[in-house]
Structure formats: structure tokens, C-alpha cells
Amino acid sequence: MNIAYFLSILVFSPLLGVIVLSFVPKVNESLIKLIGFLATLPALILALIAFFQYRAGASLENLSEKVSWIKFGDQNLYRGAFTIDYELGVDGFSLVMIVLTALLATLAAIASIYIKKEWKGFFMLFLLLEVGMLGVFAAENLILFFIFFEITLIPTFFLIGKWGYFEKEKAAFSFLIYNGLGSAVLLIVIMVLFSKTGTSNIDMLKSMMAADIHNQGMSAGTKMGLLIAMLIAFGVKLPIFPLHSWMVRVHVQAAPPIVMLHAGILLKIGAYGIIRFGLGIFPEQFQDLAVIIAVLGVINLLYGAFLALIQTDFKMVLAYSSISHMGIVLIGLGALNEAGIQGAIFQVVSHGLIAALLFFLVGALYERLGTSNITNLGGLAKGMPITAGFLLAAGMASLGMPGMSGFVSEFMAFLGLFKVMPILAAIGAIGIILTAVYLLRAVLGITYGKAHREFVGITDIQKAEWVPALVLLGVIVLIGVYPSVLSESLTSTLETIMLGIGG
Template identity: 70%
Template sequence: MNLLSILVLSPLLGMLILLFIPKREGKLLKVIGVLATLPALFISLILFFQYRSGVDLKKFDVSHEWFSFKNSIQFGDLFSIRYELGIDGLSLVLLLLTTIIATLAAIASIKIITEWKGYFLLFLLLEIGMLGVFAAENFILFFLFFEITLISAFFLIGKWGSDEREKAAYSFLIYNGLGSAILLIVIIVLFAQTGTANFAALQEMITSGAVSESLQFGLFIALLVAFGFKMPIVPLHSWMVRVHVQAPPAVVMIHAGILLKIGAYGLIRFNLGLFPQQAENFAVLLAVLGVINLLYGAFLALVQTDFKMVLAYSSVSHMGIVLIGLGALNEAGIQGAIFQTISHGLISALLFFLVGVFYERTDTSEIPKLGGMAKAMPLTAGFLLVGVMASLGLPGMSGFVSEFMAFLGLFREIPWLAAVGAIGIIMTAVYLLRAVLGVTYGKANREWAGVTDLHGVEFVPVIVLTVLIIAIGVYPNLLASPLQATVELITLKVGG
């Protein structure tokens, strides 16, 4: 009955064990750090296969008394906050994505060379925050776990990142802190108006008219800005580019693969879920913002000479496809947006891991300096090409499915805007192929003649992510099945 609580809090066991291991035992600390991510992975797989076998996910909901207080303004009415966890198809696939990437990022973390104990303690705390965000069933718990991800990621970036890590960490903290402050204001207003923080109860109260139309308008905009920082939506994106370049590769895998998806999850769960009428009113704005993201990120990625910068702006561009799908507000568009959320999580984790391998071998991610790597590191270069093909939407890979559905949805509603956005798809192929060809078949650098290719445990993240990317591309129903009920419910609310 408390399987979700065990899932969310399971990394705590690893944290407790790490506390009793001496700092000098680097190898043991790394082993425990990786093993501590496995219980959550196994539980998420159990939940997924339970659902696939026909088990109702409501069976796993958790609800307990947490704390309460009296509101004197309403003459003693009792306000209570419950500890509530639950999952539906959307949160199920995001929990599975989180546990998979967290385990693979923990494996990638073996390249961390200093202060392993502190690193893995913060890493596991970050995983707890991410799992809690997707499993929370009320706003208070959601915000609590949201803040845990903010604090732990700040220290992971600022302590173990590259040369300008502190600047990147503070940029991350300031921008995401502003988003958190706006989110907190929304939570307080909704709680004061309705007396509840439970998502389902909030939906009922808002539908019944407990929140005025004008207030719904303001809350929708506030949530759009709050999650726009996290996603990010242009022009709230500059912090993300710094983090992608300066954070350690394992942390960037999590940041690009999962943390950015919290913004997309928030827009789907709260903007569309709580305020469907306002979502209809702002549908065109969402689609326009998506096209801006797509084109802006693509054009800036085209002129970058650092592969990390290319991938950073590529993330900005690909998050635009999520907004395009949401702006369509039909079943194809919303499903495409969710598919893009999952697909980009897998593809970006793979690409950033591979670029991290190049950087670890050569101490550079500059494209001109990495020329000729197809000879020096043929396996790494080959998998890099696979990741790039998936990112630009090659048929048979997950990127194609998500982009096709998102644009199909928008073409049905606003064809001229979809046609403009399609330019971004062409630009994606241009900047990604330019970058990967520069690295693999550019002018060879003699310094890299003796570098080692992928080996040992490095194959685990690469193979797992590649298999998942191809599996979703070949058999999209792997995701479509658990998402169907969620997508239908959202489209029903917004009049689709």
C-alpha cells in the first residue's frame, strides 16, 4: 500500500549507508552510490508492468494525515495538509524516465575524481526530489520536492562543475528561485481560495466557480512564467545554457533529461489540468512561444563551435516542440508534447554522456579541436551519430514520433504557424549534422591518436539509452498505452 512512498524515499537508505563510509573509500562510495539508485528503478519497473497487466494505478495511491492548522479569518475552520502520493499514466512514464536516467547518471558519476561522499549524498537527495515531484498529489508536497531538486542541483553544479561552475550555479539558483517564488505565490492564493492543496480537489473547486475568471487568468500566467523558467521558455533560458556547459556530465544528463521536464510536466498537469478554459484562451500564445523556442534555439545552435553549446541550444529548440504540441490542444498535439518530453530526456542524456566521454579524454568540447574522432574513437563517434539521428527526427527513432505528432496537431489547428515552425526542423538537421561531422570527420588532431574508446561500464548508459530510443521509435505504443487515458482526459477538459 505504501509502494510509492518506498519508491520516492528509497534513495534515503543509500544516503544513510554513505554516511558511515569513510571519505577515503572512493571505490566503495561509488559502488554504494550506484546501487542506491536500483531500488527505485526496480519499483518503477514493477509499477509499469503492473499497469501493463491491467492493474489500476489508483491502487497505489497514498494518503495520510500530515499536519493541520486553524484559519482565524474563517472563524476556526480547520485547514489540513495531507501526505498524498499518486500516479497516473503521465507521472508513471516520468517516474520510469527518472529512475532509468538517475541510475545511468550514477554510473557516469564514476568519473568524478574528488569528494565522492558529498557528491553521492547530494545526488541521491536530488533523485528523491525528482521522484517526489512526479509522485506528489498535492501542491505543498510538490513544492517541497521541487525545492529539494533546486538545492541539491545548485551544490552539484557549483562544487563539481567546470571552470565557471559557481557562476552557472548562481545563475541556476537565481532564475529557478524566481520561478519557485512565483509558484509559491500561486499555491498560497489557491490554498487561501479553496482550502485545499490536493490536485483533484482543486480541479473540482475551480470547476465549481470557487476561483473567479479574472483570478484564473492571473494564476495561469503566473504558472506559465514559473514553469517557463524551468523548461525553459525564451527569453528565460540563459541560465540553462550556462548549466549545460559548466555542470559535470552526469549532472547534465539529469538536468537535461529530467529537471527540464519538470517544467513541461507543470504546464501539462497544472496549466492545462487546472485551468482548461484559460489554456484554450492562450493556446495560440503557447504555440507561438513554441515556434520562437524552436527557431531561436536552432539558429543559435548553428553558429556554436562548442559541442556542449550546440546541445544546450538544441535543448531550448526541442522544448519548443513541447510547447507547439500543447498549443495545438488536441489529442495528437498533447500526445506529441508528452512523447517529446520523454524522447528528449533519453536523447539528451545519451548525447551529453557521449560529449562527456570526449571531454574526459581530450579536455575539450570544441568542435574544431575534436576533428577526426571517427578514427581515434570509432565506437563513441558511431553512437554519437545515432544520438544525433534520433535528435533530428530520423524515422524509426523516438524523436520522429514526438515531432510528427506535435506538428500534426498544430497543422490541424494553425497550419501557417506550423509551416513556419517546420523551418526549425530543417535547421535542426543542419546544425546537428554540421556538429557531428566536424567531430567525426573533421581535420584530425594528432594529439588524440592514442585516446581510448568507449570501454567497460561506459557501455551501459550508451546501450540502454540507445535501445530505449529505438524501442519507442519502432513501437510507440510502449508509451502511448499508459498515456492514453491522461491525454483523453486533458483533451476532454479543453473541449478537444
Template identity: 85%
Template sequence: MNFAYFLSTLVFSPLLGVLVLSFIPAMKESVIKTVGFVATLPALVLSLAAFFQYRAGASLDSFNESVRWIQFGDPNRLGDLFSIKYELGVDGFSLIMIVLTAILSTLAAIASMYIKKEWKGYFMLFLLLEVGMLGVFAAENLILFFIFFEITLIPTFFLIGKWGYFEKEKAAFSFLIYNGLGSAVLLIVIMVLFARTGTANIDALTMIIASDGGDLVLSAGVKMGLLISLLIAFGVKLPIFPLHSWMVRVHVQAPPSIVMLHAGILLKIGAYGLIRFGMGIFPEQFQSLAVFLAVLGVINLLYGAFLALIQTDFKMVLAYSSISHMGIVLIGLGALNEAGIQGAIFQVVSHGLIAALLFFLVGVFYERVGTSNIKNLGGLAKGMPITAGLLLVGAMASLGMPGMSGFVSEFMAFLGLFKEMPVLAAVGALGIILTAVYLLRAVLAITYGKAGREFAGITDIRKTEWVPALVLVGLIVLIGVYPSVLSEPLTSTLETIMLGIGG
């Protein structure tokens, strides 16, 4: 089967929706929302087709694209050195992330029904954001990765600042400043690597630095400096404590449909970058930082859990919960063994689905009652019993109930850490207990707490709202009871990583 330009079609397909939207009058709300939703479907269909083709035995190499793009110097003399190609490709990990991005983009487009104004501008930016997210995971060289990475920043800034809540401008500028600084650090790393090696191709960089002459190209000190820089750049995105304050503001002030993508995908670019570039390109130096990363993971886990425990607003609970759950990713990576790394990748996917479900439900009841304050939502089960039930399902998944995706990811990440650093793992396990406490406290107060308002006449979940809720719950349960749906595509990726770190 010929897959020529398959990935390009997948990545840029949302731009067709942007083109169509440009011809639609700005006041045609229903038409704009329909086009915005339909424009996410080609990427969803193509990503699922690629996933099932791969499961059926197709080689991922058949999806690769490479076209000469930018050349510095004489190509006859330098060949491929100091040339930048337009290169797209996937491995098991990036394919899973592309599928996750396409699914959450479609569901977030449905959740965008709550947007009350300027729908045309909103969906044009929304679709541009999807292009950036898909491109980040498909890029096969650092320059192209950086371009797509930057494409995600611009629409996210405007989507927060224009369609967010009361302090939306502050949240948008906080997002831009932190992520802009992270991007600047990342750009410096990319330029140093390109200048010293003559290539931006990820596989080529990995081979050059791992070769016997790698120390002649980059000294051990430079490699460690570049890895620490990558840790800062992607640590802002993840986020790692203390680089997290911007993320709390975004989770609280951005519209729920955008937070579904932000918590579900954009934060995960940080984890993807650490695994693909940090661990992939600098495996020896990464081993030196393993204990430090594990400690940071435990700090993230406990810090986020403690602060989530004292919040009175449910969006704040979920924001600090995200910080805590990203600590599990760091714990898995710090373990530096197959169980831990697999747990970290599972947590990336699992948290993406669970966070999207919980923030979608926040959008459902916020649209009805105009608040996310826990006390004011008391007695939600009386007026919106189905929504309250789904909220409890999301909380159970987030705290790691067996049979759901959160259990698999947390179990593997901590199994990996207990093998290497049992004392640190035991301390981190306190975070799992705290997760159950703060989530059950918040959800029980919302569902069965003292009624903070009158719910008479408020409609429960509608037909269109069933789709995102059931899809997300279904995927969470699927991964929980049949984790091989993720572990099988990840086999080759994990083998490559373990080979690089000598595991």
C-alpha cells in the same frame, strides 16, 4: 496485491544510500561509487515493477497514499478544508516520468565514474537530488510538490558549483537565482489557491474550479493571473525564451552526469507542471493562451536552432538544441488537441533520453581529450570509432529520423499544430530543417573533420560505458518503432485532459 506505502518506499529509497555513505571513509573512492550506483537500483526496480503491474492490469489508484499531515483550524468544524495531507499517487503520465527518472538516475550514477574529487559529498547530494525528482512526479498536492521541487534545487546548486568546470560558480548562482524566482512565483500561486479553496489536493482543485461555483471562489481574472504566473514559474524551468540564459550556462559548466539529469529530468518538470497544473486546473484559461503558447514554441524552436548553428563548442550546440526541442513541447501544447498534447508528452520523454545519451557521450570524450570544442575534436572517428558512431546515432534521433523516438514526438506535435494553425506550423517546420543542419554540421565536423589533435593511444568506449549507451539507444529505438509503450499508459491522462478542455 497490497501496495501500501509503495510510492513512499520508491521515492525515499535513495536515502538509504545517503545513510550508508555517511559511514564510509571519504577516501574510499571505489566503495563510494559502488554504493552510489547501487543506491539508485531500488527506485529503478520499484518503478519498473509499478509500470509492468499497470501494464498487466493493476489500477493506479492502488498505489495512492494519503495521511493527515498539517491541519489549520478545528478539524471538527472544517473537516478536510485547510488541511494538508501527505499524498502520493500516480497517473499514466507521472508513472512514465518516475520510470524515466529512475532509469536516468541509475545511468547518471554510472556516468559519475568521471568525478575526480570528494566522491562522498557528490553522491550524497546526487541521491538527495533523485529523491526530489521522484517526489515531484509522485506528489498529489501542490504543497508536497513544492517541497520536492525545492529539494531538487539545493543539491543541483552544489553539484554544479562544486564539481562543474571553469565558470561553475557563475553557472550555479545563475541557476539558483532564476529557479529561485520561479519558485517564489509558484509559491504565491499555491498560497492563493489554498487560501481561496481550502485545499492543495490537485484533483480537488480541478473539481472546485471546474464546478459551477468555481467563479465564486476565483474570478476569471484571478484564474488567468494564476495561469500566467504558472507559465512564468514553469517557463523558467522549461525554459521558455527569454528565460533561458541560465540553462545554457548549466549545460556547459555542470559535469556531464549532472547535465544528463538536468536536461533529461529537471527541465521536464517545467513541462510536467504546465500540463498537470496549468492545463489541468485552468483548462478554460489555457485555451485562451493556446495561440500565444504555440507562438512561443515556434520562437523557442527557431531561436535555439539558429544559435546552435553558429556554436563552436559541442556542449553549446546541445544547450541551444535543448531550448529548440523544448519549443516542440510548447507547440504540441499550443495545438490543444489530442495529437499535439500526446506529441508534447512524447517529446518530454524522447528528449530526456536523447539529451542524456548525447551528454553521456560528451562526458566520454571529454574525459579522454579534455575538450568539447568541435575543431579540436575533428577526426574523432579515427581514434574513437564506436563513440563517434554512437554520437551519430544520438544526432539522428535528435533531428527526428524515422524509427527513433524523436520522429514520433515531432510528427505528432506538428500534426496537432497543422490541424489548428497551419501557417504557424509551416514556419515552425523550418526549425526541423535547421535541426538537421546544425546537428549534422557539428557531428560530421567532430567525426570526419580535419584532425584537431592526435588520437593515438586514446581508448574507445569501455565496458562500463557500454551500459548507459546501449540502454539509452535501446529505449530511443523502442519508442520509435513501438510508440504504444508510451501511448497506452497515457490514454487515461489524455482523456482527462481533453475532457477538461472540451476536446
């Protein structure tokens, strides 16, 4: 971890793959896919090195980078001069998210065996998307965060619109419009903060807001307005009801590797932003909105669960399930206690893994059978027993079965809410029951339901497909039986958050 510019190398390492791919003939499919996969490995290796050294006691401050970047005006002559530095750094939470991003990017690169055309363009955009996702979690100031945030939008738009399914263009433009509007709102928030405080450094903003230093121009109403705007901006990404319709289209129409990254990482940027910036920079105002946030979480949970219950397409079930599960993040944050916030962060990581596994499996089924309709997939246990086994395990993880990561996150989030809002928590618990109903209905209907087709000539998952399935399921079980692998890494982050809200 003493390598100079360690985080910069980690974040930008996928660009090496983009450079190499530019010299490879576009018709050489096998070589392009190999390079695309190999280009994701440096970031994964470096992220794991940082993670294990941190768990061994190394300080994350050693990874921080700061380089003078942009200056407005003369610092000596002009009182209103501004400076924007190139700043990268991580805490326990952002390091966990970087590891999750690097892991899912590598597994999604393996899942890109399903891509049937223009592999060179696909992987160049794919690797650029990985750079944006890694940068979002490593950025130490809001302007750099916003730049990386925007970098994720462009490749995602093209990856959905060009390599998706039947209504891919509609899904891509829906993604762009909603997320573009969310970005515009976020940019306004960042510019107001920057103009009022003279800094975009996240730690400095937290300190200044806490001490109310150099904040004469920011009334309590202004701060509340900025927090609400930030919640809207990140609420589009999460998504929070009713800002969700674009996400359903993307989950149904995008190619499997892109949905793995979208459900596993891109949605989590919304949760990360709310936790790190909303709760971190505006803790007092966040406390004033805690009840509303918890109510929105329960609405998300119940709304997604009810709609998932009536779907006949498995992709639609999983799309609405994502909306429902993101409600648990809001429930944990609305509790505003250590159990709730830790449950919310656990849910961010847990759902990233579970959603990626489920969408990988449904992608494998679609490639072989040409459908994701639950009825048409009936009898899978006889025709594709290994895939059916993984699907059952993933379904159990998603509904929160003990011994898997979903149970830990849901238990902690609801434990936190029951401590402060027991009636609301009891209402939200209905969503947990519904989750079991719609997931068991869908998964059991696919695996053991009546077969409406022959599986003659249909192969079970192949060697390369075993890797994402086994790795994701293994990590899900690891967190479920040994939560400390995650909680120990989040201790300092939780302490900082609780100190900010006076907990």
C-alpha cells in the same frame, strides 16, 4: 503493487544510500561509487514493476497514499480551517516520468566515474536530488509538490557549483537565482489557490475549477493571472525564451552526470507542471492562451536552432538544441488537440533520453580529450570509432530520424498544430530543417571532419560506459519503432486532459 506505502518506499529509497554512505570513509572511492550506484536500483526496480503491472491492467489507484499531515484550526469551530495531507499517487504520465527519472538516475550514477574528488559528498547530494525528482512526479497535492520541487534545487546548486568546470560557480548562482525566482512565483500561485479553495489536492482543484464550486472569490481574471504566473514559474524551468540564459551556462559548466539529470529530468519538470497544473487546473484559460503558447513554441524552436547553428563548442550546440526542442513541447500544447498534446508528452520523454545520451557522450569525450570544441574533436571516427558510432546514432535521434523516438514526438506535435494553425506550423517547420543542419554540421564535423590532433593513447569508451550508451539508445529505438509502449500508458491521461478542454 499491493505493498503498503509502495510509492513512499520508491520515492525515499535513495535515502538508504545516503545513510549507508555516512558511515563510509570519504577516501574509499570505489566503495562510495558502488554504494551510490546500488542506492539508485531500488527505485528503478520498483518503478519498472509498477509500470509493467499497469500495462498488464493493474489499477494505479491502488498505489495512492493519503495520511493526515498538517491541520490549521479546529474543523468544528473554525470555518476557515485548512488541512494538508501527505498524498502520493500516479497516473499514466507521472508513472512514465518516474520510470524515466529512476532510469536516468541509475545511468547517471554510472557516469559518475568521471567525478574526480569528494565522492562521498557528491553521491549524498546526488541521491537527495533523486528523492526530490521522484517526489515531484509522485506528489498528489501542490504543497507536497512544491516541497519536493525545492528539494531538487539545493543539491543541484551544490552539484553544479562544486563538481563543475571552469565557471561552475557562476553557473550555479545563475541556476539558483532564476529557479529561486520561479519557485517564489509558483509558491504565490499555490498559496492563492489554497486560500481560495481550502485545498491543495490536485484532483480536487481540477474538479472545483471545472464546476466552479467554492470559487466565488476567483474571477476569470484571477484565474488567468494565476495561469500566467504558473506559466512563468514553469517557463523558467523548461525554459521558455527569454528565460533561458541560466540553462545554457548549466549545460556547459556542470559535470556530465548532473547535465544528464538536468537535461533529462529537471527541465522536464517545467513541461510536467505546465501540462498537469496549467492545462489540468485552468483548461479554459489555457485555451485562451493557446495561440500565444504555440507562438512561444515556434520562437523557442527557431531561436534555439539559429543559435545552435553558429556555435563552435559542442556543449553549446546541445544547450541551444535543448531550448529548440522544448519549443516542440509548447507547439504541441498550443495545438490543444489529442495529437498535439500526445506529441508534447512524447517529446518530454524522448528529449529526456536523447539529451542524456548526447551529454553522456560529450562528457566521455571531454574527459579524454579535454575539449568539446567541434574542430578539435575532428576525425573521431578513426580515433574512437565506437564513441563516434553512438554519437552519430544520438545525432540522428535528435534530428528526428524515422525509427527513433524524436521522429514520433515531432511528427505528432506538428500534426496537431497543422490541424489548427497551419501557417504557424509551416513557419515552425523551418526549425526542423535547421535542426538537421546544425546537428549534421556538428556531428559529422566531429566524426568525419579533419583531424587536428592525434588520438594516440586515447581509449574508446570502456565497459562501464557501454551501459548508459546502449540502454539509452535501446530505449530511444524501442519508442521509435514501437510507440505504443508509451502511448498505451498515456491513454487515460490524454482522455482526462481532452475532457477538461472539451475535446
